[in-house]
Amino acid sequence: MLAELSPFPTRRDQQPSGEGQATVWMSTSTSRRGRTMTRRITGCAMVAITAVIAASAPGPTFKAEAAAPSAGHPLIAVTVDDIPAHGGTAPGETRLDISRRLVAALRAEGVPARGFVNGSRAEADPDGMAALEYWASAFPVGNHTWSHADLNELTAGAYGEEIARNEPLLERISGGDWHWFRYPYLQEGDDPVTRLAIRQYLASRGYRVAGVTMAFDDWKYNDAYVRCAVRGDQAAIAKLEED
Numbered sequence: 001m002l003a004e005l006s007p008f009p010t011r012r013d014q015q016p017s018g019e020g021q022a023t024v025w026m027s028t029s030t031s032r033r034g035r036t037m038t039r040r041i042t043g044c045a046m047v048a049i050t051a052v053i054a055a056s057a058p059g060p061t062f063k064a065e066a067a068a069p070s071a072g073h074p075l076i077a078v079t080v081d082d083i084p085a086h087g088g089t090a091p092g093e094t095r096l097d098i099s100r101r102l103v104a105a106l107r108a109e110g111v112p113a114r115g116f117v118n119g120s121r122a123e124a125d126p127d128g129m130a131a132l133e134y135w136a137s138a139f140p141v142g143n144h145t146w147s148h149a150d151l152n153e154l155t156a157g158a159y160g161e162e163i164a165r166n167e168p169l170l171e172r173i174s175g176g177d178w179h180w181f182r183y184p185y186l187q188e189g190d191d192p193v194t195r196l197a198i199r200q201y202l203a204s205r206g207y208r209v210a211g212v213t214m215a216f217d218d219w220k221y222n223d224a225y226v227r228c229a230v231r232g233d234q235a236a237i238a239k240l241e242e243d
């Protein structure tokens, strides 16, 4: 097997660290097209293939093997950002459809994952809320700020409010510990004072920060896919999947 997959830790004492262990934090965004995401990622690092191929709708050729952490083996934490929505949807497709397919694919391949939530994208959209709740019924969640805020665009105080505003929703939908934080845009702040203030704020609220070691920019394909789907251009979709 390429690498062991560890369930995303949910308690402090399970945080992936320690001598001899290389932790790979892998991130992807919610994608309506698991297949394209898979095709792209099969060209990337081997550990990523193991994890993200699970999002493929067509049958992958191998299964990821969840395993208990052990010294000397890399640990992979698979995460999905921007739950429940990123970009538009193709004609006839709902957010809930996408969430169901994603969950089914991850489950089928035995891949543990955690989704990072933007509550604003569910608040006024029943379909988005259904997609979010479906994900949360299957996999853990974490905080990705209320509206996908950019730390370089806000004061520390306003950014803190973005974090806090998401919490009641996370508490409601989560069946476990949701105190993991993923910075939107992976932007931790250019200003050192703001950067430190948010780190301290997160720590004071019991968060751990989920860093990213490997990311694949799969979100860039979302809108292109929708445009192709609107035109019914299957050849273009196939080409996207090959890129």
Ligand SMILES: [Zn+2]
Pocket (backbone or CB within 6 Å): 081, 082, 144, 148, 183, 184, 185
């Ligand atoms: Zn994001």
